[in-house]
Amino acid sequence: MAGKKKEASLQASVTNQEQWEEMLATKGLTVVDVYQQWCGPCRAVVSLLRKIKNELGDDLLHFATAEADNIDALEKYRGKCEPTFLFYGVYVLNEQGGELVAVLRGANAPLLQRMIVEELAKEKSVLEQGGERKAVKDDGLVDGEKKDEEETPQQSENEESIIVPASKSYTVAIIKPDAVAHGKANEIIMKIQDAGFEILAHEERTLTEVEARDFYQHKAEEACFEDLVQFMSSGPSHVLVISQVEGSANIVPAWREFIGPADIEEARRNKPESLRAQYGTQTLFNAVHGSENSDQASRELAFFFPNFRTDSVTEQDGEEAHVERTLALIRPDVARENREEILAQIHKSGFIVALQREVMLTEEQVRQFYFQHVEEDYFPALLRSMTSGPVLALALARMGAVHHWKNIIGPSDVNKAREESPECLRAQFAVENEPINQLHGSESHEEAEREINFFFPKQQTLAVIKPDAMEEHREKILDEIRDSGFSVTQLKETVLSREMAEEFYKEHREKTFFNQLVEFMCRGPCMMLVLTKENAVEEWRATMGPADPDQAKATSPNSLRARFASDILHNSVHGSSSEQHAEEKIRFIFGDICSEAELTGDGETDTTILAKEQDYPADENTGMARSLTDELSDDHDEGDSHNLNPCSPQTEGSDNPDHSN
Secondary structure: OHHHHHHHOOEEEEOOHHHHHHHHOOOOEEEEEEEOOOOOOOHHHHHHHHHHHHHHOOOOEEEEEEEHHHOHHHHHHOOOOOOEEEEEEOOEOOOOOOEEEEEEEOOOHHHHHHHHHHHHHHHHHHHHHOOEOOOOOOHHHOOHHHHHHHHHHHHHHHHOOEEEOOOOOEEEEEEOHHHHHOOOHHHHHHHHHHOOOEEEEEEEEOOOHHHHHHHOHHHOOOOOHHHHHHHHOOOOEEEEEEEOOOOOOOHHHHHHHHHOOOOHHHHHHHOOOOHHHHHOOOOOOOOEEEOOOHHHHHHHHHHHOOOEEEOOOEOOOOOEOOEEEEEEEEOHHHHHHHHHHHHHHHHHOOOEEEEEEEEOOOHHHHHHHOHHHOOOOOHHHHHHHHOOOOEEEEEEEEEOHHHHHHHHHOOOOHHHHHHHOOOOHHHHOOOOOOOOOOEEEOOOHHHHHHHHHHHOOEEEEEEEEOHHHHHHHHHHHHHHHHHOOOEEEEEEEEOOOHHHHHHHOHHHOOOOOHHHHHHHHHOOOEEEEEEEEEOHHHHHHHHHOOOOHHHHHHHOOOOHHHHHOOOOOOOOEEEOOOHHHHHHHHHHHHOOOOOHHHHHOOOOOOOOOOOOOOOOOOOOOOHHHHHHHHHHHOOOOOOOOOOOOOOOOOOOOOOOOOOOO
């Protein structure tokens, strides 16, 4: 009978704060499965727990389930559906039990069994022999005030550079969403460490679609590219910086050997002990990523960990190298014929294309950009070249970007480039009988920022957090705005009058949904924001996602509307569809406001690595849904994206495209 009773009450049910406190007072190790009512406890591990309990038969081992919805101490676990197991015990003899001693996320049966056995042994060591072990802290259990206090030094620490000895070789590893969703992340990390690899940095991160496209842009021509982007932005990944195994001069081949071939069947045949063979299910869902070579590792490091650097990386002038940006121009003659080849070499050299734009320049804009060279003999040829077709402008990012890009493109004199550096880009892509080199690079960090500002001037766009999102989601949306690199230059919380709402949406006065829309926007407070960033209009539209939340969930699951909107009308946020539209609405809400330069100063250096420009398709629904979607997209009189602002600031010291060094 005793055995049956034990089996029936394998996991004590804890459903309120009082029962929680009683559970913590239990002597011995208690393993708690934290769940919420809407998703229930993890049934997959019940048979395992029963097996462990029967095999160990130890009175000091207890199991429980705890419903986070009604337990104050577990408030921070609400809203999460990942299986979480909390281990409670004693960490010093004669101290009261109920201390958190270990945490496991994910239904990882082998790891759960191992941790139970290990933590039970530690529990006995403390109780029977006076041993000692560490209590742990879990972010999910820290109350709001205490959590803020604890996060402050951590945030400061994260802003500092991650510095490692220059002698170490390192690469990027990604535990992909499929492995994370199946609860394998911790197990894979343990295997990585057991194999002798050192983890220098570790971050859990969910990629946006824009980030996934940018990260895998070197695979853009492959048939599986769209599936890859959707997969990599479908859920959290674990991004790690892996250092060399003992005695290995280059980590990249050692890591790729450890993870195995990308094709799962090949991995299982030829490398059955590799990570992909053990955890992958098919080629796309192959569990882990590894940089293909050192150059790619450098690019990926700059993408995920912009503050990562070695302790002795220096520029030629002795200053420390850091992630910076430089402007690259591919002139029309080469942009037409060799664009993809040059972009491939840029990626291979470890650069991120942070911003990209194809633009037709006027003669006045060329004179403005190259104003220091207007009096030179070669300027007429340069002017003719730069206005003969679209110029491809790129903002490139990596450690020491200015210096590295100058080295790659080579001498500005084409003949000198051919003689002294035949492998440089200016030599490789020189045009026959054309004295002008075909690629531009900034001469210094200061010039790079001015030149980038010429081709990618900071835009302002209007963002609105609508009444349906103000109460529950406002802070999360504001955090997302800041995390996405936007500067909030104006902010106002207001309740729109009917007259203001009608004027704000005057373009839709004849639409059938107009009154419904106006009434919704007047029903409670909304927040109006002016957001500033390079390419702000499209960046904010990408952050919002499609107007229809069902479409957003299907195509942009990490967008704001996918996460917070309930239907096309109540879709949480608004954004302008063009720079002209943004200017008009900002003026209507805020009046004539000063420019970003006046607000923040011209001298500031923007070190944010921005995502590549993406065209955001207009919604194509029908009927009232079509009309509403059109409004919330929000209108479609797009400005001419191929013309630069004629008032773009002049740059100083642009490189001589013909003869200067």
